[in-house]
Amino acid sequence: MRARIAMSAAARRFLAEPRPATLTTLRPDGSPHVVAVRFTWDPAADLARVLTVGTTRKARNLARPGGRVALCQAEGFRWVTLEGAATVHDAPERVDEGVRRYAARYGTPPPNPPGRVVIEIAVDRVTQLNL
Template sequence: MEQEAARTGAAGRDRGEDGGEVRRGVRADYRPDAGEAVSILAPEVAEFLEGAHVAALATVRPDGRPHVVPVWYEYDGKEFTISTFRGTQKLRNLQAKEKAALSIFTTELPYRQVTVEGTARAGSLIDNVWRERVAARYLGKTAGRAYVSDTADMDHVAIHVRPLTWHTEGFGLE
């Protein structure tokens, strides 16, 4: 019984040998501070993240209230990259507190979702090559190019979300 309590921890979540939280769909030896991108995800989860799912990005306003917005994203195996315009509320929030959550989910059965919590930071300006690739993923090649062209005169800033915790559901891994 004591051994089981030590393994699952107070919240009843599985714990690894070092006491770190183990999430289904994510390799047990995942360490968020690893310097290089590693394949930490179950193949089903990695494939899901490559789809054109709109994500919900949650940040915290300086007064403590949550702020949640829909975003497009790209995941490189290490962090999620999101594009936003300079001066947005989400950028102001990240200047005050570099924490964020990202929830990516389906809206039709069978429901599947991936939610990460982690550190977030504003990066440099995003180039049109990245923007065209991501816009084509969500809108198709022609409409993606048109979107990038229509918004080319605006400053697009990267937001990088580095996951510290993962939660997945609906992949048969629970």
């Protein structure tokens, strides 16, 4: 079993706020690809989820084994960055869990485009500022 990550109570409260974040993945040439996303945070499992379509650049960047990402939620000079190994899943039960959590966090269901997948990030590193 993986050890729980260390995070301040203030950072946990900040991540509970329904804000967007930036997701950084690496392109095949090693350059960063940064996009704004909505996400969910499961503090009990140290797991972040991002819904997307399997053909997007972010999902394709994670098709290679060993993909790591950084997910950063910021407001002014406060921010929390979650880093970890990311995997892309199209299994209906995993996508449905992402949809359920998204609707609970943002108060509305997410878009439902064809080819929807969920990126699951097993967070193993947290950095923060002013929290």
